[in-house]
Amino acid sequence: MERTVDQTTILAFAQATRISELDDIEALIRAYRPKVLRFVTFSINDVDAAESITQDCFLKAYNGRASFRGDCAVSTWLMSIAANLVRDHTRTQKFKFWRNFRNTAADVTELGQHLDSGETSAERRMLAREQVARVQDAIKDLSPRQRSVFVMRFLDEMDLAEIAATTGMPVATVKTHLHRAVTAIRGQLRNTSTDSLRATAPNTGAKR
Amino acid sequence: MTTRSTTPTTHLTEEQFNDAILGLAPDSVDEHLDACVECSAEASRVRSSIANFSAAATAWSDAQPSPSTARFRRHALMVQLRPVAGFAAAAALVIGVAIPVGHYQRSAANEIALASSAPAAALSQSPVRTDHVVLVEASRVQSALHARPISRLQARTAVLVSTYTESQPAQQPPRDEIAYDNALMSTINAEINEPVYIAGETFDHTGGSVTQ
Numbered sequence: 427m428e429r430t431v432d433q434t435t436i437l438a439f440a441q442a443t444r445i446s447e448l449d450d451i452e453a454l455i456r457a458y459r460p461k462v463l464r465f466v467t468f469s470i471n472d473v474d475a476a477e478s479i480t481q482d483c484f485l486k487a488y489n490g491r492a493s494f495r496g497d498c499a500v501s502t503w504l505m506s507i508a509a510n511l512v513r514d515h516t517r518t519q520k521f522k523f524w525r526n527f528r529n530t531a532a533d534v535t536e537l538g539q540h541l542d543s544g545e546t547s548a549e550r551r552m553l554a555r556e557q558v559a560r561v562q563d564a565i566k567d568l569s570p571r572q573r574s575v576f577v578m579r580f581l582d583e584m585d586l587a588e589i590a591a592t593t594g595m596p597v598a599t600v601k602t603h604l605h606r607a608v609t610a611i612r613g614q615l616r617n618t619s620t621d622s623l624r625a626t627a628p629n630t631g632a633k634r
Numbered sequence: 635m636t637t638r639s640t641t642p643t644t645h646l647t648e649e650q651f652n653d654a655i656l657g658l659a660p661d662s663v664d665e666h667l668d669a670c671v672e673c674s675a676e677a678s679r680v681r682s683s684i685a686n687f688s689a690a691a692t693a694w695s696d697a698q699p700s701p702s703t704a705r706f707r708r709h710a711l712m713v714q715l716r717p718v719a720g721f722a723a724a725a726a727l728v729i730g731v732a733i734p735v736g737h738y739q740r741s742a743a744n745e746i747a748l749a750s751s752a753p754a755a756a757l758s759q760s761p762v763r764t765d766h767v768v769l770v771e772a773s774r775v776q777s778a779l780h781a782r783p784i785s786r787l788q789a790r791t792a793v794l795v796s797t798y799t800e801s802q803p804a805q806q807p808p809r810d811e812i813a814y815d816n817a818l819m820s821t822i823n824a825e826i827n828e829p830v831y832i833a834g835e836t837f838d839h840t841g842g843s844v845t846q
Contacts, residue, residue: 455700464695481701540693541686557683558690579656581688586658601658608652612680 447500448491455484458501462508464581469512469574471566479515483508498591505582506592509574516570537562557615564614568607575600576607645673655680769815 448454462483467476486507487494494503538555546554565573571593578584578592586604590597646654646666653659654667654677667674829836835843 459700460692460695460698463698464691467695468691477701537687537690537694540690540697542689542693554682554686557679557686561683561687577691580684581691601656604656605649605652608655608680609648611683612651612676615679615683 448487448494451484451488454487454500458504459484461501461582462504465505465574465577466508466512468565468577468581469570470515475515479508479511483511486511502588502592505578505584506594509593512570512574560614561611564611565607568610569603571595572603572607572610575603579604645670651677655684769818 459480463476463480466479466483467473470476470479483504487504494500538558541551541554541558565576568576574593575589575595578589579586584592586597586600589595589600593600595603646663650659650663650666651673654663667677829838
């Protein structure tokens, strides 16, 4: 005898699974901490504050797990908590944010070192590190919201609708922020190319 | 549209280019990228830069040590207990204020009752005995109220009173309480007039410091 399971039952089961996922805090941290930490760190560019915010995020999620209805993925729920915490953090740090941002940029300066050296040549590795540094420089000049949206899209591979749901912004606004982020990165890469060309150009003695 | 399937003479607009990077571009933009070497090279450069950044950021975040969950659990428990602790502190504050106030009100009521009954009590005692009780009580109250170093002197006075009283035979109360009080007062006066040496400084009977 063939047993059929209707859509409602599957959804209810999925919701129950998501809700029970929050009860095992160790598994939750193990599964989602890197994602949340990555998002927070590159949104505020302050590793110490990011650690603290990430911990707060899991604390809020764990203590508020009763309010989670399971109607979205646990990661989306966690990211929306993290996005709110990042927004609160940037709001409270409003006046010293940019100063702090630049001062603490050294925290993740050597990001390129984390690239997998794999089978690539030394030249390609150097180029990749240079690209990482350029993107990092470019996102420093973005607004906190643009940066958060950029990180969600490119680091966490969230689609526009998911980012909109997480941040509470309309999809069109998310798209605008992403456009600005990509434009800034293109500009930074273009400047680097020009600098590289100047640096490698033979000295003809011509005055500029 | 600025795209052409072969030998394009114009390039993608910024919006088209960004859409291509975001994966939101229509097929015509992809066709242009297939045909235009320049746009294709730039798209490839931007994509690889972002991909490298993403890979490095992911590797970095995966490499970060996770804090102990035991600490996290303690923290979570503390957060959960915070409202309870706040309630307990508020309750302790209320109790701390309410008990002394209630006690004070009861004491005040007792004093009023005592004051109203004092004349009758006084009548039942001899005037000398009443004076004696008042003198001893005044000495005790002054000891408690006055600040140092006077309070030290008065504390000593209270000790003297108590010592003097205890030195009297228990079974034989002083017959002449006037004599008792006089003797006590003279002892107190003599003691009070003596300078007192406290913590490396000498004080006279007024509490003023005496230059050595």
